[in-house]
Amino acid sequence: PTIYFVTTNAGKLREARALFQDYFDVEQVDMAYPELQDEDLSKIAAYGARYCADLLGREVIVEDSGLFIDALNGFPGPYSSYVQKTIGNKGILKLMEGVEGRRAEFRSVVGYCKPGEEPTTFTGIWWGDILYEETGTNGFGFDPIFSYRRFPVGEMTLEQKNEVSHRRRSMIAFRDWYLSKTK
Numbered sequence: 001p002t003i004y005f006v007t008t009n010a011g012k013l014r015e016a017r018a019l020f021q022d023y024f025d026v027e028q029v030d031m032a033y034p035e036l037q038d039e040d041l042s043k044i045a046a047y048g049a050r051y052c053a054d055l056l057g058r059e060v061i062v063e064d065s066g067l068f069i070d071a072l073n074g075f076p077g078p079y080s081s082y083v084q085k086t087i088g089n090k091g092i093l094k095l096m097e098g099v100e101g102r103r104a105e106f107r108s109v110v111g112y113c114k115p116g117e118e119p120t121t122f123t124g125i126w127w128g129d130i131l132y133e134e135t136g137t138n139g140f141g142f143d144p145i146f147s148y149r150r151f152p153v154g155e156m157t158l159e160q161k162n163e164v165s166h167r168r169r170s171m172i173a174f175r176d177w178y179l180s181k182t183k
């Protein structure tokens with residue numbers, strides 16, 4: 001089968017293609033869609049999936065993700081994309097200067113929808129720590145400031161990240177659900 005993934009983010013697309021390899025062909029729909037203002041990424045993904053399915057007249061997935069930093073009460077969370085484009089990783093490191101508690105989690109929610117039907121969502125969470133400086137050049141977005149079990153994500157290969165990430169969990173949950181549904 002072919003899965004239409006509505007996203008403007010090349011990093012997400014690359015990881016999804018690798019996770020779906022041998023299961024689905026992934027066709028990118030490079031289009032921005034309206035994002036609800038909500039704390040809850042599931043609501044954003046569900047709304048986006050329904051909007052895109054109805055607009056395009058075909059079944060689609062979208063993925064909403066974000067970085068939630070404990071010491072910043074979950075910031076940037078649902079504002080991750082905006083924060084990445086404005087203050088970026090250097091801005092986050094500045095906010096974290098002198099902060100000892102570095103725990104943070106990445107969340108990823110895949111939203112799936114068929115035209116005229118209710119959306120379904122699949123969530124993945126990945127705990128780690130905010131580094132003290134940007135490290136590595138792999139990955140995208142916040143990867144250079146995130147570490148998992150003391151391993152900088154900016155130094156992971158795509159395959160290593162795809163073994164353990166939030167996106168792995170959400171995409172694989174979707175993949176298994178979709179395959180069992182269409183069997």
Ligand code: ITT
Binds near residue numbers: 066082084085106142
């Ligand atoms: P869409 O078109 O799919 O919405 P986007 O980049 O706007 O692409 P989001 O709205 O979901 O994506 O915002 C998530 C932000 O968090 C964005 O800046 C990403 O780069 C970043 N992010 C998400 N997953 C990440 C990951 O695995 N590693 C590093 N940064 C990540």
Ligand code: NA
Binds near residue numbers: 035081
């Ligand atoms: Na977005």
